[in-house]
Amino acid sequence: MTLIRTLAAALLLSIGLSAQASDGGSGDPNYSIHNPPAYAMIGDLLIARPLLVAATVIGAGVFIVSLPFTALGGGVGDAGQALVVDPAKAAFVRCLGCIGEGFEQQN
Template sequence: MTPFRSLAAALALTTGLLSLPAQANPSGDPLYNADAPPAYAMIGDLLIARPLLIAGTVIGTGVFIVSLPFTLLGGNVGDAGQALVVEPAKAAFVRCLGCTESGYKRD
């Protein structure tokens, strides 16, 4: 192999390898974000935030059931269910451990 071909092959390989990190997450989807939360955030989330969010989901479900006759008359059952049950449940069960926002946002 000539020195020119060796140099061209090395440059092509190097250029190809350098472009890989830029293509790792082309969609920008936070679900595939490589930045992991620190360990203390995961521990705090597991021991403090998740039990409070699960309790909030249970309490929100109870409040939703109690307020159901009034929300039926007002015509906003979906909004009340979303705010009192769905959003706390998403934060408790769908969000990754230690994350501040839910990474599962598919429409």
Template sequence: MSPFRMLAATLAVFFGLQFTPALAQDATGSGDPVYEIESPPAYAMIGDLLIARPILIAATIIGAGLFVVALPFTATGGGIGRTGKALVVDPGKAAFVRCLGCTGDGYGKQD
């Protein structure tokens, strides 16, 4: 590669990266997760309480039972962590950690 092409490629990458922070900011918010608080409407809270949470709790219980049944097979394959996360932890977090009516999980998402 010629020195001119090397310099041109380096400058293109350098100036291209200069605009990355400007493109990362959008008009919907600051991008800081502390200030991004969900405020779900009442119908979302009611639907979450009456429909989604019981289904997610049942999925957590059924997933725990399936995890125990599948444990000998996952232990030989070395995927105990991934299996436990998929069958027990993810439905449990969706059922017990997220705020009522919110789509994300975590304690920092509520007022």
């Protein structure tokens, strides 16, 4: 009887450890999203954010230049979203070091 209990305990322990390792090791899937490592934060601050701010400014300029053509085609909203809003959200609203959709509301 102790052999069965030992095997059952080992099985449950291995299932629990494999589930914990699959989501970043913490047991909480949001932990890996909201707490990136320090090197990701530094790289994001020094490299990605300045590039995203530049992309926002350049995208705004391209949007203004292309506005007459996009207005004729009816795609002003899509062009504004792609050229200005998306880079601005990634630059100013996304959490530092986050890779994915960090600016959307989490429940």
